[in-house]
Amino acid sequence: MLSFKHPGRHCIAGSWHPGTGEILSRNPANLDEIIGAFPVGTQAESIEAVAAARHAFPNWRRTSRLHRAECFNRLANIIERDQEYLAELMAREVGKTLSECRAEVVEGLHMVQYVFGTGRMPTGYVIDSEISEKDAFLRRKPWGVVAVITPWNFPFAVPLWMLGPSLLEGNTAVFKPSEDSPAIGQRLFELFLEAGFPPGTINLLHGDGTTGEALVDNPEVSVVLFTGSYEVGKRIQQVSANHFDRIVAAEMGSKSAVIICDDARIDLAVSAGLISAFKTSGQRCVSAGRLLVQEKIFDKFAEKLLTVTKRIRIGNPLDERNFTGPVIHENSVEKVLKYNRLSKEEGAEVLLVGERMLDHEHKRGCYLTPHVYRIAHSPQIRCIREEVFGPHLALIPFKTLDDAIEIYNDTDFGLSMAVITEDFRKMRLFREECNFGMGYVNLPCIGAEVHLPFGGVKKSGNGHPSAAGLVDAVTHKIAWTVNHGTEIKMAQGLKTDV
Structure with a gap:
């Protein structure tokens, strides 16, 4: 019988909290089997989790990008060690066949390896200026706190699609797994802690739609990443419209x-x-x-x-x-x-x-x-x-x-x-x-590889694909122009005479 390192609990700023309420995770292949019991996050706990992520953000953002990437290298090694355990737990909790669950664990591993590799890739580029004495640069910067709300059907790979680019680029996160797959969500979170991600950099909040709405409605959340139904995704976008600088990346089903x-x-x-x-x-x-x-x-x-x-x-x-x-x-x-x-x-x-x-x-x-x-x-x-x-x-x-x-x-x-x-x-x-x-x-229409964007159009998505394509949602681009001359010369022929 599988067991957990911890019972079902939230984890905020590196500390475990039992919480209140109860979500029973059952094996859909045998409804008599209870995988575990998990709390339902309250509005107060949601506020606490976001505050912890916001507090951790400045230090994490200032940490060398290469050091952030090293955390993912350690995470990859831990996932490789626990592949069979993770696959079996997933099969029992969500009812996917063991072979599919093994493939999903490998997909999640590939995302972590991809993120580690991109840690040494450029975060911007040089652009020529009209003025020869000027150097112009484009650079990506993190937004801040990212709320990660994930589905039950890919409870391991999809969170890594979202958490990987978010954390590598210097954001911090609050992770709310689906109420239908809290056990695999918590186990994944435990692996992040074991890999050495600093307290508060990633926080775990269990719960249902009420918990998710409290998280989305928090003005301290800069980005919401969501995969699930159109109805929930639409609600997230409606609530987020009240926050002037909110980014939402939503993948919302298909036909x-x-x-x-x-x-x-x-x-x-x-x-x-x-x-x-x-x-x-x-x-x-x-x-x-x-x-x-x-x-x-x-x-x-x-x-x-x-x-x-x-x-x-x-x-x-x-x-x-x-x-x-x-x-x-x-x-x-x-x-x-x-x-x-x-x-x-x-x-x-x-x-x-x-x-x-x-x-x-x-x-x-x-x-x-x-x-x-x-x-x-x-x-x-x-x-x-x-x-x-x-x-x-x-x-x-x-x-x-x-x-x-x-x-x-x-x-x-x-x-x-x-x-x-x-x-x-x-x-x-x-x-x-x-x-x-x-x-x-000449292939099925299912399947994904992490170095490709994953997303859609119309009610299936809002233009921010996940996996490798997510970087553009969890960062914003800045322009940086430096004058190396001894006088000011302006583009477009603008006069500077006083």
């Missing part, structure tokens, strides 16, 4: 799709579609709720996809034979089943009925079978426009490439897409005409 052209390699297309739709039980922000399939190959593709989908093994995340595990909790079960029913009401031809698994092996968990249906595109259909966040998949036929572009763009989201084709001209057309933040060719 991603894979576009399968009639020249596609069918087996590759089936693999890409299945992985995009059902990995993590469809609970990735980039999961494909839609497969757009050209009419000429629709029947052949659908037949092969259904054959493979029926073979998917669903079960205990710790059993490495399983392709996927449960959804996160009972509310998620009900939401997915509601959308399954809605697809029928909206006229879908159901090809595979998604339902709750209630046999002996699965009855104590939140297990669902895939729901697959064929439906013609129409702007009025909700089930192909709204994010379901579960094993719910629409197969949508299209005639022309322009039709596919129109269908793909006809949602309020724009996070991820993939196109399956052997024609480089089609690849370019979709790249230019579809609205997305991350695109793939």
Whole structure:
């Protein structure tokens, strides 16, 4: 049985606090198993955590950037040491298969290694001036206190996407993990302490939406980094609008799709579609709720996809034979089943009925079978426009490439897409005409590499991508111009005569 170095507690300015209230973290594969109990942060505790980060900011900002980077080198070594423990804890708390959790730990490790490496990279550059006696520079500076609010489905990698660039650049942080994954969030925080990050540089605050709102509403927070639903992200942006110098970087879900052209390699297309739709039980922000399939190959593709989908093994995340595990909790079960029913009401031809698994092996968990249906595109259909966040998949036929572009763009989201084709001209057309933040060719529409930006457009994001792309959100650029002459000469020919 896994155990924690500390019981569920907040950590503010390096001191552990038991807090009040109780959030029970349960194993979604077996709801009888309680992973741990965690406090609910109050407004007073939120104020205290932000104050601790604000107090630590001047010294951390003045610390050599190379010394800050060295903290991440130590953190990387600790993560490598604890990889299997972290993966197993994650699998038990959020229900992802052990292989997925191992991959996520490696992804988090890669982010830490990337941050360590960029510690010796330039933080600005030299720009020529109009005046030969002048040197002009652009330099990045940290904002201050960063609030990091993260999701349950990537409870290890996503916090590192956010905390890594923030802390390296000289900001301090208050980290609030999801109430659905507090155990892995706390364990990650413990690793930061072990790596030698100074007290107050990073602070841990458990809690729910009320805790998060108190954190966001604090005027001493300079930047809010958030990954989660559009509804919560919109609320964060609304609250932050009251603070004149607040930066918000928000990644807020999707209705991603894979576009399968009639020249596609069918087996590759089936693999890409299945992985995009059902990995993590469809609970990735980039999961494909839609497969757009050209009419000429629709029947052949659908037949092969259904054959493979029926073979998917669903079960205990710790059993490495399983392709996927449960959804996160009972509310998620009900939401997915509601959308399954809605697809029928909206006229879908159901090809595979998604339902709750209630046999002996699965009855104590939140297990669902895939729901697959064929439906013609129409702007009025909700089930192909709204994010379901579960094993719910629409197969949508299209005639022309322009039709596919129109269908793909006809949602309020724009996070991820993939196109399956052997024609480089089609690849370019979709790249230019579809609205997305991350695109793939002959690949699933899920997956990320930390040296690339991760974010989207429309309701999927607000122009501040995460991972490597986050640096521009957690720093601001300053201009610095130095005159080496013995008199003043101005640009644009401005006269200086008195």
